[in-house]
Amino acid sequence: MARTKEFDPDAALQAALELFWRRGYEATTMANLVDHLGIGRASIYATFGNKHALYLKALDRYAETGNPRLLGELSRPGPALPAVRAVVRRFAAEAASEEERLTGCFVTNTAAELAPHDDSAARRVEVSWEHLETLLHSALVRAQAQGELADDRDPRSLARMLLVLTQGLRVVGKASSDPARVRDAAEEALTLLD
Amino acid sequence: MARTKEFDPDAALQAALELFWRRGYEATTMANLVDHLGIGRASIYATFGNKHALYLKALDRYAETGNPRLLGELSRPGPALPAVRAVVRRFAAEAASEEERLTGCFVTNTAAELAPHDDSAARRVEVSWEHLETLLHSALVRAQAQGELADDRDPRSLARMLLVLTQGLRVVGKASSDPARVRDAAEEALTLLD
């Protein structure tokens, strides 16, 4: 009946995610997207709506595919505390890397750039954080049940503290040149789990 | 010899700071600045250079005048730990407030929005963080000397951890609606000082 699409919408969305992730919302122009996705302007609009809608779709995709392996460790049976430590250390390592300077966490970036004046973006950020906090919380509860964590510790506030810390790591990593700073901060926070 | 300025450059800079602080760099237009400062476009350019230079001057002003009273407590003689706790709690309270959603910490905002692709802004952010870390560090060293903090704790990594945490508080506060989250996170982190 009609001509078929010449590009893979899924791959295009992934490419858009990469670009938004690296440069942010405002700094990414439609011309950049046309170049990077390798498809025509009109096709982008026909497929994804407008720039804002495309950004939200990219954010959704990031949230869905965002490191399922690492976070999966948090809910795997067995010792829970090592998984929590691994997640925090991973955040710190990424925050300290040179590459981080240019990318960071897409959710953190969205929180800082869009959340204050964009409700639909803020909602998604909130969902992501809620998700991570819940994952950390249940891992800590499990750790407590398994005797890895003292009974007098509060898993809820520990999870919140780790969540806030990870977001801080990403922000500090964006402008701080000294990798030791984020590493020290993470290790110090992890002593709360001893 | 010539006509005198009709406005106070210092007050104008303060007004520019307020605007940049509330809306960020990109979202603030020169037209907004003209309205808010109450002076003409040409006068702004003649006095401050261009938009970017004005932002940097506003950032410098923020760093100079940024809450000297609160941070001054950190170096005042007497018990040091209560001052550290007060600073962290202040950060948390501001991050949890409704107003925070719209302002946040100007340095944190700059780190997230400009630092990745603006070296001169990144340098100033780095200086501010270095300053806060140093203040916290020397307060903790003093606390240790005065027997308020156990000798086996490391003031350097504690200071770094608190610095990263405060930045995380500001970012999370920007998009998270639950004030308890940042409050719990801060209190949990402060138990590291017990």
Add this chain to the structure above:
DNA sequence: CTGATAACGGACCGCACATTCCAAAATAAG
């Protein structure tokens, strides 16, 4: 093969932005 349909690329549009220009106004020195 044929025609209806949808995707394609690139030209195009209106707008908003940062920056500059200019004529009028106001000041201070002589």
Add this chain to the structure above:
DNA sequence: CTTATTTTGGAATGTGCGGTCCGTTATCAG
């Protein structure tokens, strides 16, 4: 008072943006 000098507000400029339009091209049903 006169004149040189600077400020001032508003108009003008040029650029780059997000979004749309349209002629062309490819696909599929019959």
